[in-house]
Amino acid sequence: MGDLQAQVAHQSQELAFYRGVVAQGATSVGVKIEQLRITAGQQPASYVVHMSLVRSGRAETPATGSMQLSLDGTVAEGARTLDLATLTAGRQRELRYNFRYLESFDQELTVPLSFKPERLNVE
Numbered sequence: 001m002g003d004l005q006a007q008v009a010h011q012s013q014e015l016a017f018y019r020g021v022v023a024q025g026a027t028s029v030g031v032k033i034e035q036l037r038i039t040a041g042q043q044p045a046s047y048v049v050h051m052s053l054v055r056s057g058r059a060e061t062p063a064t065g066s067m068q069l070s071l072d073g074t075v076a077e078g079a080r081t082l083d084l085a086t087l088t089a090g091r092q093r094e095l096r097y098n099f100r101y102l103e104s105f106d107q108e109l110t111v112p113l114s115f116k117p118e119r120l121n122v123e
Contacts, residue, residue, distance in 0.1 A: 031055050031063050033122060034102075046110045049120065053103050066094040071109065073117040080115070087111065 035052040055063045069084045085093045087109040097103050111117055 031065070031097075036120075036122075038120065041108055041110070043110065045113050045115075046108060047117075049105070049107045049109060051105045051107070051122070053097060053099065053105075055099070055101055062098050062100050064096075064098045066096045068094055068121075068123040069107065069109070070121045070123075071111065071115075071117050072119040072121065073111070073115050075112070075114050075116070081121075082111065082115065084109075 031053055032055075033051060034054040035050070037050045039048050039050065040046070041048050049069065053063075069087070071082045071087060073080060073082070083093075084095070088107075089110065092107075095105060095107060097105075
């Protein structure tokens with residue numbers, strides 16, 4: 001009985017997710033962050049940002065664009081913001097997306113050891 005209840009709960013979450021993807025009567029079509037979580041990376045002072053973007057409404061063409069990530073935090077000298085290029089050792093300056101309904105990202109970020117992260121900004 002417990003397994004069936006867990007399956008129903010999981011399917012209810014999936015249904016709510018897909019309703020958001022193809023919302024009936026949506027007044028505007030837009031891109032939004034559906035899920036965002038941050039986990040510890042393999043190396044010290046590294047993190048992995050897991051993010052899912054969704055597009056609401058009925059989309060005839062793909063959504064294309066780019067995102068900027070930055071990390072607010074503190075160092076011994078005070079407050080500081082690190083951009084994506086700094087967090088990826090210059091490998092990436094932005095995250096590009098091109099999708100119709102859903103796209104997931106797993107982006108690894110490495111922060112200086114003296115940096116204490118406080119907030120992730122997605123633009």
